[in-house]
Amino acid sequence: MDAKVEPQRQVMRLRGRSYVAFVFSPFMPIMNWLEEIDATLAQSPGFFAGRPIVLDLAAVELSSHGVAHLVSSLETRGIRVLGLEGIEPDGLDPKLPPVLSGGRGCVVEQVEPKKVEVQPPPPAPSLLLRSPVRSGQRIVYTEGDVTVLGSVGSGAEIVAGGSIHVYGTLRGRAMAGINGNSDARIYCQKIEAELLAIDGYYQTAEDIGETLRRQPAQAWLDGDVLRITPLN
Amino acid sequence: MAKVLVVTSGKGGVGKTTSTAALGAALAQRGEKVVVVDFDVGLRNLDLIMGAERRVVFDLINVAQGVAKLSQALIRDKRLESLWLLPASQTRDKDALTDEGVRDIIADLRTKFDWIICDSPAGIERGATLAMRYADEAVVVTNPEVSSVRDADRIIGMLDSKTVKAEQGEQIKKHVLITRYDTSRAARGEMLNIDDILEILAVPLLGIIPESQDVLKASNVGSPVTLNNAGSQPARAYIDAARRLSGETVDMVVPTEQRRGFMDRLLGRRAA
Ligand SMILES: Nc1ncnc2c1ncn2[C@@H]1O[C@H](COP(=O)(O)OP(=O)(O)OP(=O)(O)O)[C@@H](O)[C@H]1O
Ligand SMILES: [Mg+2]
Numbered sequence: 491m492d493a494k495v496e497p498q499r500q501v502m503r504l505r506g507r508s509y510v511a512f513v514f515s516p517f518m519p520i521m522n523w524l525e526e527i528d529a530t531l532a533q534s535p536g537f538f539a540g541r542p543i544v545l546d547l548a549a550v551e552l553s554s555h556g557v558a559h560l561v562s563s564l565e566t567r568g569i570r571v572l573g574l575e576g577i578e579p580d581g582l583d584p585k586l587p588p589v590l591s592g593g594r595g596c597v598v599e600q601v602e603p604k605k606v607e608v609q610p611p612p613p614a615p616s617l618l619l620r621s622p623v624r625s626g627q628r629i630v631y632t633e634g635d636v637t638v639l640g641s642v643g644s645g646a647e648i649v650a651g652g653s654i655h656v657y658g659t660l661r662g663r664a665m666a667g668i669n670g671n672s673d674a675r676i677y678c679q680k681i682e683a684e685l686l687a688i689d690g691y692y693q694t695a696e697d698i699g700e701t702l703r704r705q706p707a708q709a710w711l712d713g714d715v716l717r718i719t720p721l722n
Numbered sequence: 723m724a725k726v727l728v729v730t731s732g733k734g735g736v737g738k739t740t741s742t743a744a745l746g747a748a749l750a751q752r753g754e755k756v757v758v759v760d761f762d763v764g765l766r767n768l769d770l771i772m773g774a775e776r777r778v779v780f781d782l783i784n785v786a787q788g789v790a791k792l793s794q795a796l797i798r799d800k801r802l803e804s805l806w807l808l809p810a811s812q813t814r815d816k817d818a819l820t821d822e823g824v825r826d827i828i829a830d831l832r833t834k835f836d837w838i839i840c841d842s843p844a845g846i847e848r849g850a851t852l853a854m855r856y857a858d859e860a861v862v863v864t865n866p867e868v869s870s871v872r873d874a875d876r877i878i879g880m881l882d883s884k885t886v887k888a889e890q891g892e893q894i895k896k897h898v899l900i901t902r903y904d905t906s907r908a909a910r911g912e913m914l915n916i917d918d919i920l921e922i923l924a925v926p927l928l929g930i931i932p933e934s935q936d937v938l939k940a941s942n943v944g945s946p947v948t949l950n951n952a953g954s955q956p957a958r959a960y961i962d963a964a965r966r967l968s969g970e971t972v973d974m975v976v977p978t979e980q981r982r983g984f985m986d987r988l989l990g991r992r993a994a
Binding site for chain 2: 626
């Protein structure tokens, strides 16, 4: 019944990131295919620099040795392979990049390496809770902000991809920016939290200064330091 | 219309069984037809507090399993004719009780009584969830102490999510009953104060029952305290709580150490 003080570190530090990887699909004969790669590189050197590359081997039949040879031929051209696809992992040299699964296709619009396109972020979705969050309840909303019209009880937990707003007393745990959003913040009308975390950086009740307790407060990330400051 | 009331707490030993018996008897004294139902299968207690332990033949599980009829298991109180007990089994374990079994018994009791008061076992497991499952209202019992209040908060969360009412999108009506309120320790500031408890739980207050020898005396003779010594402090607090349950507005009194201060009012706080 009593909520145990479980170390939450591993959970919090384990974060996901997604990158768009180029997928190379070599064809037979491999020599011709490598020539095409060379032609692309001759036109724009550094085209693949810093890009994750995945090799899709579904269209070719290669021995474990052949795969190793192909990977090293690409390496000599400055192309490092992040993972393999379309091949059974058994019997492959363990030094080879891992066999991946679950990738999804997408359109790569901007491949020029230098140009960084700034897109306005889509409006963040949010979750509104109209009643207090009670001890033992765990609200997980990775899509965006969580707003609570009421208190968050001791032993309750809120996990949000975005910021957390508590219009009441925050007595439990609040973890904001769980997907690596370091701009996320935690706001509450009265702070008595057991744990506050943003993007994996956390402080426990012991770290929260006595002068702040029971005051309106916010928590935010200043570099990699979690700061808790009064809200007025 | 019949009302199903669960007396629950999360934490053990806070006074659920004492409160079930006292509130049940107080409501019955007001002329309501009341049955108190012991859901603490395997650790039954309510029959002792009600002084009916030597009259138990069939129990809740026998009825749930169709071995006995409800009318065979119900025990009428010897002092109050509108007060009945449906005892639990001391020998079975909690798994013997099924959701359907409880549903059917509660539905049957609704046709026969004004109040069906379910004495929940401690904890948050099956026994406790079954006791609250078909309730319309809940009395959440807590002592003025941190762990008890936190468990009460947890139970309130379950009342708002695991009951049939909650699943149908309705609100189950909740009341907080603060028991074992020790006036001398309160005077020394050794307990959580009432405002803090109510702020944490955000549920209306049904009553404050003082810590009192009268409760022990009553349970030793197998009588709800409201019957055994109706003029005692805890009995009066329970009688007031029962009046609030039936919808009356009764001023709240905070028990204090000296008899003279007993009627001190908790200003501005209205009953549930
Ligand atoms: N107001 C009170 N003053 C003094 N003693 C009390 C008071 N209320 C309850 N007690 C005592 O506390 C003990 C536990 O009470 P009770 O059995 O009613 O709790 P419970 O919540 O039903 O326990 P369980 O969780 O084991 O079912 C009993 O010995 C009872 O006499
Ligand atoms: Mg009990």
